[in-house]
Amino acid sequence: MTDAAPRRGRGRPSRTQTEAGPATRDRILEAAREEFSERGYEKTSVRGIAKSAGVDSALVHHYFGTKEQVFEAAIEVAFAPALDAPEMVLKGSLDGIGERLTRFFLGIWENPTSRTPLLAIVRSAVHNDTAAAVFRRLVVAQVMRRVADRLDVPDGELRVELAAAQLVGIAMLRYVIKVEPLASVDMERIVARVAPVVQGHLTNP
Structure with missing residues (x-):
C-alpha cells in the first residue's frame, strides 16, 4: 500500500504553492495594489487579495505576513x-x-x-x-x-x-x-x- 502524502498543517501553504517563486509573489503584490486601490485599506482583506491573485490566504501570509505588511510591500513597489x-x-x-x-x-x-x-x-x-x-x-x-x-x-x-x-x-x-x-x-x-x-x-x- 502506498504511503499517504503527509498532511500539511492548517493555514500553511502547500509545498507546490511555496515553490511557485517570484512570479507568484509578484502576482500577489499586483492583486494587493488593485484591491487597495479599489477598496481602500479598511475594506481590503488578505482573503480578497488571495482570491484576486488566484492563491489561498496562507500563501499571502507566507510571503508577507499581516495585511499591514502586504500594504507596506505594495506601497513600496508603487511608490x-x-x-x-x-x-x-x-x-x-x-x-x-x-x-x-x-x-x-x-x-x-x-x-x-x-x-x-x-x-x-x-x-x-x-x-x-x-x-x-x-x-x-x-x-x-x-x-x-x-x-x-x-x-x-x-x-x-x-x-x-x-x-x-x-x-x-x-x-x-x-x-x-x-x-x-x-x-x-x-x-x-x-x-x-x-x-x-x-x-x-x-x-x-
Missing part, C-alpha cells in the same frame, strides 16, 4: 519612483533644489501609470491610521531624512516637512479633490509659482 527623489533631486547645487523637487514630485503625479497607485495610497492613508503609519514610516525613512541630511542645517527635517506639506497639498487639490482651476492648469505654471516657495522652505535663512 518606487518617488523613492528615487533624493538621488535625482539632490544632484547639483542647493540653489535649484526647490524647482527640481517640485518638478519631480508633480511629474510623478502627472504620469497616469504612477498616479493610480499613488491615489490609492493617499486615500488609504487619509482614512486609516494603520495605513497612514505605514505611509509615514516609508516616506520619512526613505525620502525626507535623506533630503534633510543633504541640507546640513539644524532644522532640516522641519524644512523638508514644510516643503512636503506644500507639495502634498497641491497634489490633493489638483489630483484627488480636483479643484478648478488648479486641476486643469498647465503644470509649468504651477512649477513657476510653487518652486520658489519650496526653495524658500528648504534654504532660506
Whole structure:
C-alpha cells in the first residue's frame, strides 16, 4: 500500500504553492495594489487579495505576513519612483533644489501609470491610521531624512516637512479633490509659482 502524502498543517501553504517563486509573489503584490486601490485599506482583506491573485490566504501570509505588511510591500513597489527623489533631486547645487523637487514630485503625479497607485495610497492613508503609519514610516525613512541630511542645517527635517506639506497639498487639490482651476492648469505654471516657495522652505535663512 502506498504511503499517504503527509498532511500539511492548517493555514500553511502547500509545498507546490511555496515553490511557485517570484512570479507568484509578484502576482500577489499586483492583486494587493488593485484591491487597495479599489477598496481602500479598511475594506481590503488578505482573503480578497488571495482570491484576486488566484492563491489561498496562507500563501499571502507566507510571503508577507499581516495585511499591514502586504500594504507596506505594495506601497513600496508603487511608490518606487518617488523613492528615487533624493538621488535625482539632490544632484547639483542647493540653489535649484526647490524647482527640481517640485518638478519631480508633480511629474510623478502627472504620469497616469504612477498616479493610480499613488491615489490609492493617499486615500488609504487619509482614512486609516494603520495605513497612514505605514505611509509615514516609508516616506520619512526613505525620502525626507535623506533630503534633510543633504541640507546640513539644524532644522532640516522641519524644512523638508514644510516643503512636503506644500507639495502634498497641491497634489490633493489638483489630483484627488480636483479643484478648478488648479486641476486643469498647465503644470509649468504651477512649477513657476510653487518652486520658489519650496526653495524658500528648504534654504532660506
